[in-house]
Amino acid sequence: MNDSQIAAFAGSMDLLKKINEATQDVYWIIDKTGRFVYVSPSVYQQRGFTPEEVMARPALESICEEDRACAGETFSLGLEIINQGLTRLPAGRARLRQLHKNGGCIWTEVVSEFFFDEEREFKFVIGMSRNIDALVALEDEVARLTKNAAR
Numbered sequence: 001m002n003d004s005q006i007a008a009f010a011g012s013m014d015l016l017k018k019i020n021e022a023t024q025d026v027y028w029i030i031d032k033t034g035r036f037v038y039v040s041p042s043v044y045q046q047r048g049f050t051p052e053e054v055m056a057r058p059a060l061e062s063i064c065e066e067d068r069a070c071a072g073e074t075f076s077l078g079l080e081i082i083n084q085g086l087t088r089l090p091a092g093r094a095r096l097r098q099l100h101k102n103g104g105c106i107w108t109e110v111v112s113e114f115f116f117d118e119e120r121e122f123k124f125v126i127g128m129s130r131n132i133d134a135l136v137a138l139e140d141e142v143a144r145l146t147k148n149a150a151r
Contacts, residue, residue: 026129030059032122034075046108046131048101064097064105071096075125078114082122095136098129107136 020027026046029038036059039051047054047062054062063071074092091113097105112127 024131028054028059028127028129030075030125030127032079032124034059036062037124046129047098047106053101062098064099067096070094078125079122082114095132096129107132 020040020042023040023042024045025040026043027038027040028036028043031037036055036057039054041051043049043051043054060068060072060075071094074094078092091111094110096108096110098108100106108129109132110127110129112125114125115123117123
C-alpha cells in the first residue's frame, strides 16, 4: 500500500467508527458457539447494557424468555443447514424482544446473516438490532381500533 492508499483506508476506518458510534441500531457478531464477539456501543442507548456486559453472556440470554426458543431454533436451523453443505444462507429477519437492564423487554427487529471463510467453513453471524417499540405500539393501537370499529 502506498501512502495515499493508507490514508484513504484510515479515513474509511475513521468514518466507519463515527457511523458505528452515532447510530442507534446495535451491530453485533456471534461466533459459532453462540457467544457475542462484538457488540456496538449503541447497545447502551438501546438496552442499558455496556458492550462488555452483553459479550460476557451467551447471545440467547439477551433475548426475553418468551422469544428465546424461536431465536435458538433459528440459529440451530442455520447451523443444521450449514452442516448439510449449504454455504450461502439468505439474510434472516425476525422480531424479538430483548432484555433491557431495567428488567423490562424492548421489541427489536433483528437482521442477521451467516458468514463463511474461503474454505466455505461457517465462521460467524453478523447482525443488527433496531428498537421497534414505537412501531409495535402503533400496530397494536391500529389493531385495537380496527377491532373496536368492527363491533
